[in-house]
Amino acid sequence: MHDVTDLLLSWRQGDAAALDRLVPLVYDELRRVARRHLRGESPGHAFQATALVHEVYLRLVDVDRMALTNRAHFFGVAATLMRQILVDHARRQRADKRGGRVTVLTLDEALPAAWTSSVDVLALDEALDALSAIDVRQCRVVELRFFTGLTIDEAATALGISPSTVEREWALAKAWLFRRLSAST
Template sequence: MGDVTRILSQIETGDRAASEDLLPLVYDELRKLAAAKLAQERPGQTLQATALVHEAYVRLTNDPSPSWDNKGHFFAAAAEAMRRILVEQARRKSRLKHGGNLHRVEMPEVAAPEGDSSERILAVDLALTRLDAEDPQAAEIVKLHYFAGLSLEEVGKVLGMSRATAYRQWTYARSWLKSEVESDS
């Protein structure tokens, strides 16, 4: 049993001190995932990779009854936590109180690029919820690849499937989501 799996078992049994031992072991990987996801966002993003990692980690370790089978399961939960944080931020930004549909204009640039990433994230999240009801495995691949930034090879390893299956499922899920997002527009 690896160090991460051992510590996850300790956390599951209620050892709160074990969560302090976990962060140094998984921080670099979580930071890489968060940085990859945030690199896809538009310039001017206010959420930093470090903040995303810390918020996701706090949510994961403050869960009253965590149950992670292994390192891969933990990273899948981390990807889901990051996705939810990004969706919450997108929803918050789209509220009138936080600027609503106003777009940030960087000076001296003329205008921000077309296509608000907040709207895109919300549309993908809505479609992803529908996909999860229809095909949970395909939805999990989208969460890990699109929201957590894992490569499809890494997604295959985390989910215990071959590289070819991960690519095939990604192709299906991407096509399904595109169809759903376009039909909602």
């Protein structure tokens, strides 16, 4: 964990090779997160976990030495990038003149267990944008928990708040998303 933080600090201070040394340390976890997101996709989906992780890496390289402070913060940024990549892909699919399919993710962990249907990425993105307008912290908790798969404790560290606050915000955000996404189906 300290290696990741040290490499992030080195990268921020101008060591371009630090990001290359960081990637092997976080690659497997990023692939696990990407696989989780793509699990609900139809067979033959354009994105595979490896491609999604590589796209995140390319976007990280493009960023001008962002102030990533620790492992949890890194994964929070990676979660946001994965969300953006999947939303961009879904928009391209929707814009396809042949009526391309909508990218679907399963919110099995993010929503109450009684609601097991899938949600399209664009609907989720719109719901998260709406949630962000109401409560930015709840939106960040969802991004960290759902898109990155951080634990309650890791999300608390990334946000600089207590685990009990994350649990409370997570429960509220899940209920809000459930209502919002249920209303749109």
